[in-house]
Amino acid sequence: MIFTIAARELRSLFLSPLAWAVLAVVQFILAYIFLSQVDNYLVWQPKLAAVEGAPGVADLVVAPLFADAAIVLLLVAPLLTMRVLSEERRNRTLSLLFSAPVSMTEIILGKYLGVLSFFLILLCLLALMPLSLLTGTELDLGKLAAGLLGLTLLLAAFAATGLFMSALTEQPTIAAISTFGLLLLLWIIDWAGNSDNQSSGLFAYLSMLRHYETLLKGQFNSTDVAYYLLVIILFLGLSIRRLDSDRLSH
Amino acid sequence: MQKDTLVHAEHLTRYYGHTLAVDKVSFDLAKGDVLGFLGPNGAGKTTTMQLITGNLAPSAGRIEVHGIDLLDEPRRAKREIGYLPEQPPVYRELTVEEYLRYCARLNRIARSHISKAISTAMERCGLNEVGHRLIGNLSKGYQQRVGIAQAIIHTPAVVILDEPTVGLDPIQIREIRALIRELGKEHGIILSTHILPEVQAICNRVQIIHQGRLVFSDSIVGLEQQLKATSLIAAFHAAPELEALAKVPGVSRVEALSGGRVRIHFTEMNPAEALIEQSVARGWRLHELSPERRTLEQIFIELTCSEQPVDQPEETA
Numbered sequence: 001m002i003f004t005i006a007a008r009e010l011r012s013l014f015l016s017p018l019a020w021a022v023l024a025v026v027q028f029i030l031a032y033i034f035l036s037q038v039d040n041y042l043v044w045q046p047k048l049a050a051v052e053g054a055p056g057v058a059d060l061v062v063a064p065l066f067a068d069a070a071i072v073l074l075l076v077a078p079l080l081t082m083r084v085l086s087e088e089r090r091n092r093t094l095s096l097l098f099s100a101p102v103s104m105t106e107i108i109l110g111k112y113l114g115v116l117s118f119f120l121i122l123l124c125l126l127a128l129m130p131l132s133l134l135t136g137t138e139l140d141l142g143k144l145a146a147g148l149l150g151l152t153l154l155l156a157a158f159a160a161t162g163l164f165m166s167a168l169t170e171q172p173t174i175a176a177i178s179t180f181g182l183l184l185l186l187w188i189i190d191w192a193g194n195s196d197n198q199s200s201g202l203f204a205y206l207s208m209l210r211h212y213e214t215l216l217k218g219q220f221n222s223t224d225v226a227y228y229l230l231v232i233i234l235f236l237g238l239s240i241r242r243l244d245s246d247r248l249s250h
Numbered sequence: 251m252q253k254d255t256l257v258h259a260e261h262l263t264r265y266y267g268h269t270l271a272v273d274k275v276s277f278d279l280a281k282g283d284v285l286g287f288l289g290p291n292g293a294g295k296t297t298t299m300q301l302i303t304g305n306l307a308p309s310a311g312r313i314e315v316h317g318i319d320l321l322d323e324p325r326r327a328k329r330e331i332g333y334l335p336e337q338p339p340v341y342r343e344l345t346v347e348e349y350l351r352y353c354a355r356l357n358r359i360a361r362s363h364i365s366k367a368i369s370t371a372m373e374r375c376g377l378n379e380v381g382h383r384l385i386g387n388l389s390k391g392y393q394q395r396v397g398i399a400q401a402i403i404h405t406p407a408v409v410i411l412d413e414p415t416v417g418l419d420p421i422q423i424r425e426i427r428a429l430i431r432e433l434g435k436e437h438g439i440i441l442s443t444h445i446l447p448e449v450q451a452i453c454n455r456v457q458i459i460h461q462g463r464l465v466f467s468d469s470i471v472g473l474e475q476q477l478k479a480t481s482l483i484a485a486f487h488a489a490p491e492l493e494a495l496a497k498v499p500g501v502s503r504v505e506a507l508s509g510g511r512v513r514i515h516f517t518e519m520n521p522a523e524a525l526i527e528q529s530v531a532r533g534w535r536l537h538e539l540s541p542e543r544r545t546l547e548q549i550f551i552e553l554t555c556s557e558q559p560v561d562q563p564e565e566t567a
Contacts, residue, residue: 004355008341015343096339096400098305100356101328247307 001102002110009084009114019118022076027125033068034129037061058140058147062130063216066147069126070154070212073119074187077155078179080118081162082172084111085243090170098247108239112163119155123148143218150215153228154208158183160235167242183208254281255317256330256407256438262301262311264294271297273462274311279408284434286453287442290554294462295442296336299410302440303333316407329357332406332437336413338397342386346377346396349385350403357404371399375429391422398426402433409433411441415448427452446546456546460554476549481542482514482522483507487535494532499524513542 013019041060048054088094097107127148133139161182166175190207204210208231211224257279264272272294279285289295300306302313304324313320318327341349350371354364372378375395380388385396394414401409414430415423431452433439443449449456449470456473458466468476492504495512500521505513514521522539529536 001356001358004352008344008352011348012341012343091339091342092335092337093339093341095300095303095305095333095335096353097356099303099328099331099333100353101325101358102356103325247305 001106002113005097005102005107005110006113006117009111010117013080013114013118018079022080023122023125026072026076026122029072030065030069030126031129034061034065037064038133056140057133057137058130058143058218061133062139062144062147065130066151066216067213069151070209073122073151073155073158074183075180077119077158077183078162078165078176081115081159081166081179082176083166084115084163085166085239086169086172086175090172094246104240104243108163108167108236108243112159112236112239115159115163116156119159120152123151123155126151140218146215146218146220149220150212150224153215153225154212157208157228157231157235160232160239161186164235164239164242167239255279256281256283256315257302257440258312258314259298259302260312262298262313263309264297264301264306265309271462272301272308275459275462275464276311277457277464277467279438279440281407281438282434283455284430284439284441284453285455285457286449287440287457287459288444288446288449288550289442289459291444293459293554295459296412297462298459299333299412299440299442300335302408303331303410304328305333305335329404330407332401332404332409334394334397334401334409334411334414336416338393339400340385340393340396343384345382345384346372346388346399347381349396350399353400354403359404367403367405371403374402374432375399376425391418394418394422394426398429402437406437408438408440411439413442413444415443415445423448446550450546458550458553465553466549473546473549477544477546480515480517480544482516482520482525483511483538483540483542484514484525484536485509485511485538486529487537488533490532490534495525498528511538 038061041057044060085094088097127144130139130144158179162175162179165179165182166172168178169175186206186208188207188209190204190210205227211227214221214224255278257277259278260276262272262275263270275294275298277285287295287298297306301308301311302315302320304320304327307321313327315327316330318330320327341352344352347368350368351364354367359367372381375398377392377395377399380392385393388396394417398411398414401411411430415426418426427448430439430441434452434454441453450473454470456466456468456470457464489510489512492506492512495501495504495514498514498521500516500519501514502517503515505515507513514525520541522541525539526536528534
C-alpha cells in the first residue's frame with residue numbers, strides 16, 4: 001500500500017514539468033561546479049604530486065562538489081516537497097486516501113518514499129560525475145561513499161522536513177518558504193554562540209551542516225547518522241499526527 | 251440488529267470547536283436502500299457523511315459498517331465504503347484508467363482482479379470512451395462520473411454520494427440518477443442533495459437534517475401519504491356562505507382566500523364530486539376546482555424554517 005502511494009507520488013512528480021526542470025537545472029549547475037573543480041585540480045596537480053600524502057581527487061574535487069550540492073539541494077528541495085500534501089488538501093483529494101482502507105502512517109510513509117525516490121534519482125545523476133573520474137584516475141571510493149551517504153541522509157532529512165511543512169498548510173508556496181526557512185535555520189544554527197562555549201555545543205549538534213561536514217571528510221560517526229535519523233523520524237511522526245488531527249477537531 | 255443492516259449510526263455527534271455540527275444523529279441503512287439526505291446549506295449533511303466514511307472522527311457516537319465498528323477497525327470497515335465527496339477527489343494529471351487503477355490498489359483489490367474491476371466500473375459509469383484521456387481535460391460531468399466510478403470500484407456494501415448531480419446538465423443528471431438507481435439494487439446508498447424532486451425520483455427513504463438534527467425520517471411511501479391532497483381550492487361566481495360549503499359531505503373545514511377563492515379541507519373522502527353536484531343544484535356557479543397537493547418542498551420548508559424542529563428525532567427502525 002505504501003508503495004502504491006509512493007509510485008503515484010513519483011509518477012505525478014514526473015508528470016509535472018517541475019521535476020524535469022529541477023533535474024535539468026540542478027544537473028547543469030552541479031556539472032559546472034564539478035568541471036571547475038576538476039579544472040582547479042589540474043592546475044594544482046603537478047605541485048601536489050611532489051608532496052607526500054597530499055590530498056587527492058576525492059578531497060579536492062568530490063568533497064567541494066558535494067558541499068556545494070548540499071546548498072543547491074537546500075534551495076530546490078522545498079520546491080519538490082511543497083506540493084506533496086498541501087496540494088492534496090487543496091484539491092480535496094485527501095478524502096480519497098482517508099476513505100480508503102489505508103492508515104495515516106501508510107499515507108505519510110508512501111508520500112515520503114515517493115519524494116525520497118525522486119531525490120535518490122537526483123543523487124544517482126550526481127554520483128555519476130565523480131564516478132566518471134574513475135576512467136582517468138584513481139578515486140578514494142571510501143570517501144566517495146561517505147559523501148554519498150551524507151548527501152542521502154541530508155536529502156532524506158530535507159524530504160521529511162518538507163513533508164511536514166506541506167502537511168501543515170493548504171498553500172504549496174507557504175509550505176515551500178517555511179521548509180526553506182527551517183532548513184536554512186538548521187543549516188546555520190551553529191553560527192550562533194560561536195564565542196560562547198556553553199550554548200554552542202547544543203547549537204552545533206543541531207546544525208545539519210556540522211554532521212554533513214564530518215561525513216564529507218570521510219569520517220563515519222554513528223552520532224551523525226543518528227542525528228539525521230532522528231530528524232527524519234521526528235518530522236514523519238509529526239506529519240502523521242498532523243494528518244490525524246485533520247480527522248479529529250478543527 | 252438485522253442481518254442486512256449495512257450502516258448503523260448511533261447518536262453521532264460532532265463539534266467544530268464550540269459549534270455543534272451534528273447532534274445525536276441515529277439511523278440505519280439496509281441493503282437495497284437508497285437514502286436521500288436533505289437539508290439546507292450548513293445543516294450537517296456533509297459532516298454526517300464524512301463521519302460515516304471515516305474522514306472525520308465523531309465527538310461522540312458509534313458507527314458500524316456492515317457490522318464492523320468504524321472506529322475500532324477503520325481499515326476493515328472502510329473497505330465496505332465508497333465515498334464521493336462534494337468535489338470529486340480526482341488527480342487531474344492522470345488518465346481515467348491510471349486513476350482508477352490507483353483507486354483499485356488503494357482499496358486493496360487483489361492484483362488479478364484489478365483489470366476486471368476497472369472495466370466494470372468504467373462500463374457502469376459510461377467511461378469507456380474516455381479511458382485514455384486526462385481527467386483534467388474532461389468536463390465536469392465526466393469528472394463526476396470518474397468520482398462515482400472510484401466510489402464503486404471495490405464493490406463496497408455502502409456507497410455514499412455527496413451531491414452527485416451538482417453541476418451536471420439535464421441529460422447527465424438523468425444518466426447519473428439511472429446509475430444510482432441501478433447501484434441501489436446491490437449496494438446501500440446514501441446521497442445528499444438540494445434538489446427535492448431528485449429524492450422523490452431515486453430514493454426510497456428520506457431524511458431531513460436541520461441544524462445538525464434529524465428532523466424527518468420516513469420511507470418515500472410514507473412520505474407520499476403525507477403528500478396526498480388534503481385540500482381543494484375552489485372559486486365560485488356566486489359564492490355561497492362558508493357554512494353552506496362546510497355542510498357539503500366530506501368537508502372538514504373551509505377557509506376563505508383572496509380573490510373569491512376558498513380552500514376546502516377534507517380528511518378522508520374527497521368532496522370534489524359532491525361540491526360539483528351542489529354547485530349545479532344550488533347555482534353557485536363553480537368555475538375553478540383544483541386539488542392542492544403538499545409538496546416535499548412544503549414539508550421541507552415547514553421542518554427547516556421553524557426555529558425549533560417540530561419532530562424530535564425518533565429512533566428510526
